[in-house]
Amino acid sequence: MATQPLNKEFYRQLGELQAVDFVLVELTLYLDTHPDDQKAIAQFNQFQQRKANLMRQFEAAFGPLQEYGNSPTGQRWSWSEAPWPWQV
Amino acid sequence: MWIYEKKLQYPVKVSKCDPKLAKFLIEQYGGADGELAAALRYLNQRYTIPDKVIGLLTDIGTEEFAHLEMIATMVYKLTKDASVEQLKAAGFEGHFADHDRALFYHNAAGNPFTVTYIQAKGDPIADLYEDIAAEEKARATYQWLIDMTDDVDIQDSLKFLREREVIHSLRFREAVEMLKEYQEQKKVF
Numbered sequence: 122m123a124t125q126p127l128n129k130e131f132y133r134q135l136g137e138l139q140a141v142d143f144v145l146v147e148l149t150l151y152l153d154t155h156p157d158d159q160k161a162i163a164q165f166n167q168f169q170q171r172k173a174n175l176m177r178q179f180e181a182a183f184g185p186l187q188e189y190g191n192s193p194t195g196q197r198w199s200w201s202e203a204p205w206p207w208q209v
Numbered sequence: 210m211w212i213y214e215k216k217l218q219y220p221v222k223v224s225k226c227d228p229k230l231a232k233f234l235i236e237q238y239g240g241a242d243g244e245l246a247a248a249l250r251y252l253n254q255r256y257t258i259p260d261k262v263i264g265l266l267t268d269i270g271t272e273e274f275a276h277l278e279m280i281a282t283m284v285y286k287l288t289k290d291a292s293v294e295q296l297k298a299a300g301f302e303g304h305f306a307d308h309d310r311a312l313f314y315h316n317a318a319g320n321p322f323t324v325t326y327i328q329a330k331g332d333p334i335a336d337l338y339e340d341i342a343a344e345e346k347a348r349a350t351y352q353w354l355i356d357m358t359d360d361v362d363i364q365d366s367l368k369f370l371r372e373r374e375v376i377h378s379l380r381f382r383e384a385v386e387m388l389k390e391y392q393e394q395k396k397v398f
Contacts, residue, residue, distance in 0.1 A: 143218070150380050153268055191212055
């Protein structure tokens with residue numbers, strides 16, 4: 122289980138990230154079958170920026186979301202620490 | 210290469226211990242039309258399907274693993290605090306005798322997952338029609354699971370998954386049309 126109690130801010134930022142990621146999953150599948158839709162590509166790029174910003178914010182507060190070098194680790198290895206997604 | 214992301218695709222809130230519901234939900238974990246079958250089916254078909262639809266199979270196959278983790282989270286949360294008595298009362302004793310509260314890839318009736326649930330025909334149209342059917346069958350299962358519970362939090366997560374099946378089915382239908390166009394073009398020259 123969680124090593125420290127998670128605050129409201131964790132759930133707020135996580136929810137925001139999940140919402141933006143949902144848009145990106147939807148646009149990804151849509152673009153897979155509509156690769157010439159320029160409006161969708163513009164929307165994708167806009168949300169991709171938002172995702173990058175939200176990820177940076179979230180990771181600074183709660184640790185890396187991805188590893189293998191896809192997220193910064195800082196001075197401490199917190200990637201392998203709980204809570205895992207099914208524990209929150 | 211795959212990258213894991215340390216979050217669920219969509220929130221899974223479980224407010225009560227309900228092993229009976231977990232027993233039904235496991236259908237979408239290790240059942241014929243479940244998320245594991247879907248992920249393995251699409252990712253495996255990629256190698257021999259025309260380039261035009263490899264991206265779609267990769268992305269939908271990857272999303273299925275996110276759904277598998279959501280189902281696992283539901284089953285885990287619904288059973289983790291259950292006493293042995295509660296598990297027995299819920300008809301979960303067959304699972305408990307072999308696996309304790311560990312998850313296992315089997316369906317609601319206890320049949321272990323088998324790769325015979327899925328096919329790879331090497332015929333792009335046949336493969337995509339199987340994928341469309343798989344999505345529609347999974348959508349139907351999610352509807353029945355929604356009907357079987359009055360837990361509004363679980364219903365919310367299941368409705369999200371049901372809607373994803375609808376979108377995947379739609380995208381696969383579009384992929385069929387893309388391939389038909391492509392095949393017709395080839396005949397022209």
